[in-house]
Amino acid sequence: MMASTITIEPQTNKNKKREIDKQKDTILEIKDLSIFYGDNQAVKHATFDIDEHAITALIGPSGCGKSTFLRGINRMNDLIPIARNEGQIIYEDINLLDKNINTIALRKEIGMVFQKPNPFPKSVYNNITHALKFYGKRKKKQLDEVVEESLRKAALWDEVKDRLHESAFSLSGGQQQRLCIARTLAMKPNVLLLDEPSSALDPISNAKIEELILQLKEDYSIIIVTHNMQQASRISDKTAFFLNGSVIEYDETEKIFTNPAHGKTEDYISGRFG
């Protein structure tokens, strides 16, 4: 395999850099981003900055390109043979769409959680440690610490601390989703991409996930796709409204939901279509 000419910075430098970055308010600069599946252009010339330590909601009707956009950020679309990108996504002075990027490092740094909880068919403990072992962390004490820390951050520790060696499938759907979030946090990401993370869950689990996302904002920059307008207005700081692949409006969430600039945004959030 050809060595990457562009890589994500190693963890050792990252914390120092993060301290400096705290003064900066943009984590990702999206510049004229287009994403195609064959001839179908699913994302059209998106250009906007995503804030650091904020929750950004992506809203819009089904098929308007929200998930494609989200998957573009950590290059998950690379796994789809007919998908291709144009434009730039700038993160820490690196264009994430550069073909030489180290996508494994990128996906550690920019983690993703999907709509349906997808734990590995392993114990709760091993769900967290699986990737860590792959990256060479093998000392039990070290692994124990990361398991506890990640589960605490995902607000799951108290519920599972006595069940660490039971199958992840023995957990409820909501617990499984928090386990998937814990698994992502164990990789020490900087950005979390959440694709409708609570839409498959019951209302109580949904509320817990929302509460958790709000807590996580302290330490991570979060981008969430949601169909739930109440959810977007409750938890997000900024909202991007997508329609037919274009970002029609991007602004403070309060502005989008109380005084949108575009009639289409108003029609969508008031339920007139979608």
Ligand SMILES: Nc1ncnc2c1ncn2[C@@H]1O[C@H](COP(=O)(O)OP(=O)(O)OP(=O)(O)O)[C@@H](O)[C@H]1O
């Ligand atoms: N794997 C794929 N292969 C080909 N086309 C795809 C693929 N995934 C999505 N598309 C197409 O890209 C467009 C945008 O789809 P996308 O899933 O990004 O929309 P979305 O806004 O996230 O929709 P939803 O809210 O229903 O999840 C659609 O036309 C869809 O058919």
